[in-house]
Amino acid sequence: MEKNIAEIGIFGGSGFYKLLAGAEEIAVETPYGAPSSRIMVGSLGGKKVAFLPRHGNHHEFPPHKINYRANLWAMKSLGVQRIISPCAAGSLQKPVMPGHFVVCDQYVDRTSGRIDTFYDGPIATHVSAADPYCSELRQLAISAGKISNITVHEKGTVVVIQGPRFSSKSESKWFTSMGWEVINMTQYPEVHLAKELELCVVNISLITDYDSGLVGSVDPVSHSEVVKVFTENLSKLQTMLVKLLESIPHERSKCKCANTLAGARFT
C-alpha cells in the first residue's frame, strides 16, 4: 500500500476540487475493484486531503451500485486515517428543516443486498457498530458548523434506505414515529466499512427536503428539488469543511477508532 499521500479523506464531488491547492489526480486499484473515480489529492485547511465522489465523476453510480469497499480501501491505501462523509439527506422531523445540517451519531440500516464487510473469513471478525461515528470528529464538526453560522443539529439518527426510490408515505411515517431524524441512501455501508478499517468517520447531513409523508401539506420529495436545495447550500458546506479540516489535529489521540479491531476477533 502507498502511504502518507493523504491524511483525511472526503467523499465529495467536483464542487470541492476547486478548493484544493496543488491538486493531483490519482488512479487507485483495490482488491475489491475500482473506486467510484480517480482520487483528487491536494492541500486544504492545512491538511493533505483526498476527495472521492462516491457517485462517480458523472454521477453514474446510484447509491445501491456504489463499490463502497473499493472506495474505503482506496482511501486507506493513500494513508487516510479519517473520513469526512457529507451527504444530501431528507428530514424526518419538522424541527430539522431544509438548509439545516445534522452531525449524525447513529444509523439504522434499511438497505439490502449491499456488501457491507471486509471480513468474509476465515477469521471471524465482529466489529462493534454501537457508536458508528468518531466522537472527536463529531465534536469538531459541530464546532466548525457553529463558527460558520450554520444551523447544526448536534446529533441524529440517519435511516439508510436502499434506494434508488424514495420512501412510501407509510415507510416515512414509520421512521418519523420512531423518532429518527434523517434519511439517506449512502451512509450504510460506507460508515461501517470505514470502521472496519479502523478509520475515524464523521457525517455531515445537508438537509434538502422533508421526506414524504411527514407533513401533509408538503409535496413528496422530487429529485430536482433535492438538487436545488443542495446546490444552494453547497457553499455553506464547503465553509464548514474547511473550518473542520483546520481544527483536526494531525495525531489521533482522543478517540478509540484506531483500535476498533481489538476484541473483535476470537483469535
Ligand SMILES: [Zn+2]
Ligand atoms: Zn476517531
